[in-house]
Amino acid sequence: MANYDIASENFIAESLNNWTEHLNRVYGTRTISAKYKAMEWSGEGHLIKDTKGKEYIDFLGGYGIFSLGHCHPIVVAAVKEQLDRLPLGSKELLHPQGGMLAKKMAEITPGDLKYSFFCNSGTEAVEGAIKLTKLYTKKHVFICAENGYHGKTLGALSATYRRRFRDPFEPLLTGFKHVPFGDAAAIEAAMTDRTAAVLLEPFQGEGGINIPPAGYLKKVREICDHRGVLLILDEIQCGLGRTGKMWGCDHDGVAPDILCSAKALGGGVMPIGAFVGTEKVWAPLNEWPTIHTSTFGGNPLACSAALAALQVMEKENLPARAARVGEYLLRRLHELANKYPQYFKEVRGLGLFIGMEFHTDEIGDKLYGLFFEKGVLVASILANPKIIRLEPPLIIDEKIVDDVIGRFEEALRELRI
Numbered sequence: 001m002a003n004y005d006i007a008s009e010n011f012i013a014e015s016l017n018n019w020t021e022h023l024n025r026v027y028g029t030r031t032i033s034a035k036y037k038a039m040e041w042s043g044e045g046h047l048i049k050d051t052k053g054k055e056y057i058d059f060l061g062g063y064g065i066f067s068l069g070h071c072h073p074i075v076v077a078a079v080k081e082q083l084d085r086l087p088l089g090s091k092e093l094l095h096p097q098g099g100m101l102a103k104k105m106a107e108i109t110p111g112d113l114k115y116s117f118f119c120n121s122g123t124e125a126v127e128g129a130i131k132l133t134k135l136y137t138k139k140h141v142f143i144c145a146e147n148g149y150h151g152k153t154l155g156a157l158s159a160t161y162r163r164r165f166r167d168p169f170e171p172l173l174t175g176f177k178h179v180p181f182g183d184a185a186a187i188e189a190a191m192t193d194r195t196a197a198v199l200l201e202p203f204q205g206e207g208g209i210n211i212p213p214a215g216y217l218k219k220v221r222e223i224c225d226h227r228g229v230l231l232i233l234d235e236i237q238c239g240l241g242r243t244g245k246m247w248g249c250d251h252d253g254v255a256p257d258i259l260c261s262a263k264a265l266g267g268g269v270m271p272i273g274a275f276v277g278t279e280k281v282w283a284p285l286n287e288w289p290t291i292h293t294s295t296f297g298g299n300p301l302a303c304s305a306a307l308a309a310l311q312v313m314e315k316e317n318l319p320a321r322a323a324r325v326g327e328y329l330l331r332r333l334h335e336l337a338n339k340y341p342q343y344f345k346e347v348r349g350l351g352l353f354i355g356m357e358f359h360t361d362e363i364g365d366k367l368y369g370l371f372f373e374k375g376v377l378v379a380s381i382l383a384n385p386k387i388i389r390l391e392p393p394l395i396i397d398e399k400i401v402d403d404v405i406g407r408f409e410e411a412l413r414e415l416r417i
C-alpha cells in the first residue's frame with residue numbers, strides 16, 4: 001500500500017466505495033466506518049489507529065480475538081519466523097507445530113480432553129464437534145440454549161438460537177432443541193433416549209453477555225453423566241482467560257467431552273479454531289481420520305501463532321489479570337450506572353466479558369456512536385442494540401479503565417434522548 005496517500009479524503013472515499021460496490025452496500029454506507037469516514041490501519045496493544053492517525057482504545061477486542069492486544073510482539077515474531085520458512089504445510093508430511101499445539105491444548109484444557117482437530121474459525125470448530133458427536137453416539141438430537149450463538153454455517157446455525165439468522169435457511173439440521181439458558185432442569189426435561197449431546201456456551205456472548213446461576217454447568221454435567229449424554233462446551237468467545245479463568249467451565253470445575261475454541265487462540269494474529277475431545281469420544285476419528293479434514297486447518301503458521309499466544313497467556317497470567325482488572329471495570333461501570341439510572345438498566349459480566357444494558361435501543365445506539373467519537377471502540381449486540389459489549393484485551397490495566405470510564409461519562413453527559 002506504499003503508493004497510496006492513506007490519510008487523504010480521496011483514499012477513504014475510494015475505499016468505502018470499493019466496499020459499497022464490491023463487498024456489500026450496507027458496509028460501505030451504513031457502518032460506523034462509513035458514518036465517520038474512518039478506516040483502520042494499524043494496531044498496538046490496546047490501541048488501533050485509523051488511516052488519518054486517530055487513535056481508538058479497543059474495548060471490543062474483535063469480539064474476543066484480541067485478548068493479547070494487537071500485534072503482540074512474541075506472537076508476531078513467531079509468525080514471521082514461520083512465514084519465512086514454511087507458512088503452509090505440504091499436507092503430506094506432518095509438522096512439529098501441529099503436534100506441539102495439540103499437546104499444549106491437552107495440557108491447558110480441563111479433565112481428560114486429549115485430542116485436537118484444528119480448523120480456521122469458530123463455526124468450523126462447532127461443525128466438527130457436531131459431526132464427531134454424531135459419529136460417536138450414532139444419535140442426532142442436540143439440546144442447546146435459547147439465545148445461544150454457535151456460528152452461521154448450516155450445522156452450527158442449527159445450534160444457534162436467533163430466528164432471524166435461521167429462518168431463511170430452514171430446514172436446517174433436524175434434532176436441535178432450544179431450552180432456557182441457565183435452567184438445568186429444562187435440559188433434563190428435554191432429554192430422551194435419542195439425545196446425543198448438550199451443546200452450550202458456558203457464558204453467552206452474542207446472546208447479550210448472559211451469566212447463568214453458579215453451579216449450572218455442574219448440574220448439567222451431572223445430568224449428562226446420569227443419562228449417558230455428551231456435553232459440548234463452546235468456549236469460542238468466553239474461553240482462554242476472558243472471564244478470569246482459563247475456561248468458562250473452570251468456574252464450575254467441570255470438563256466437557258468436547259470443547260470448542262477459536263477467536264483468541266490465534267493470538268490476535270492468525271485465524272485458528274479447534275475442537276478438543278477425550279480419547280473415548282475421539283475413537284471414531286482415530287479409526288478413520290480422513291472422515292473430517294480441512295485443507296488449511298492447523299497449518300504451521302496458525303499453529304505457531306497459537307503456540308506463542310498460549311505461551312504469552314501463561315507467562316503473563318492473563319486469566320488472573322482479567323479477573324482483577326475486570327472486577328475493577330465492573331465496579332467503575334456500576335458507579336456510572338448508579339449515576340445515570342435514566343439510561344442504564346443493568347451492568348453484568350465476569351472478568352473482561354461485560355455487558356451494559358440500557359433501557360432502549362435508541363440509548364444503546366446513540367452511546368455506541370458517542371463512544372466512538374470519544375475514541376473508544378465497543379461492540380453492540382448484532383440483533384439487540386440496547387446491549388453494548390465490552391471485551392477489551394486482557395492486557396489492559398486500571399489506568400486504561402479510568403481513561404475509558406472518563407470518556408464514557410463524557411458521552412453520557414452529552415447524550416440527548
Ligand SMILES: Cc1ncc(COP(=O)(O)O)c(C=O)c1O
Nearest residue numbers: 121122123149150151205236237
Ligand atoms: C460462542 C461462539 N461460537 C461460535 C462462533 C462462531 O465463530 P466464527 O465467527 O469464528 O465462525 C462465535 C462467534 O462470534 C461465538 O461467539
